[in-house]
Amino acid sequence: xxxxxxxxxxxxxxxPPGSRLLRIQEVAAETGLTPxxxxxxxxxxxxxxxARSQGDYRLYDTSDxxxxxxxxxxxxxxxxxxxxxxLLLEDEAARIRDAERFRAAGDVEExxxxxxxxxxxxxRQVTTLEEKTxxxxxxxxxxxxxxxxxxxxxxxxxxxRLAHEGQVAAR
Numbered sequence: 001x002x003x004x005x006x007x008x009x010x011x012x013x014x015x016p017p018g019s020r021l022l023r024i025q026e027v028a029a030e031t032g033l034t035p036x037x038x039x040x041x042x043x044x045x046x047x048x049x050x051a052r053s054q055g056d057y058r059l060y061d062t063s064d065x066x067x068x069x070x071x072x073x074x075x076x077x078x079x080x081x082x083x084x085x086x087l088l089l090e091d092e093a094a095r096i097r098d099a100e101r102f103r104a105a106g107d108v109e110e111x112x113x114x115x116x117x118x119x120x121x122x123x124r125q126v127t128t129l130e131e132k133t134x135x136x137x138x139x140x141x142x143x144x145x146x147x148x149x150x151x152x153x154x155x156x157x158x159x160x161r162l163a164h165e166g167q168v169a170a171r
Contacts, residue, residue: 021051021059031068038068044082046071046089079136084128091121 024035041047047067049058074080095118102114
């Protein structure tokens with residue numbers, strides 16, 4: 001699903017037969033993104049259109065739509081920055097390239113080196129995801145604290161305990 005956005009070997013002919021190329025407005029409608037966002041992702045290096053029309057319009061294929069949906073999910077649902085998304089996409093592209101290199105390599109030392117490189121990338125991915133998880137856990141903790149604070153005020157107004165024990169002396 002994920003391709004190297006910087007790859008110069010992009011081959012739209014490799015897409016399934018009958019795949020239709022879409023212009024940016026159609027892609028925007030399909031993905032829920034704005035044309036401006038799609039162009040920005042291209043400028044940022046997260047996406048390359050499958051082709052250009054004779055009028056130099058960007059044309060996108062089904063794999064571009066999948067990639068854009070994936071980018072949007074990482075950005076909106078998981079809260080990743082575009083830089084983090086770029087690293088994750090590049091790591092995935094490298095994984096695919098290195099898997100091909102590994103299969104073609106006959107030398108044991110070369111295969112070990114490829115596997116070590118893959119492990120380094122996976123370690124970096126795990127670190128990125130763990131950092132994101134740590135930030136989310138902290139945010140959840142803060143939100144739980146605010147919820148408890150608000151419940152305390154509600155309890156106080158409903159005749160229960162005081163929201164702030166220190167306020168007893170002030171009354």
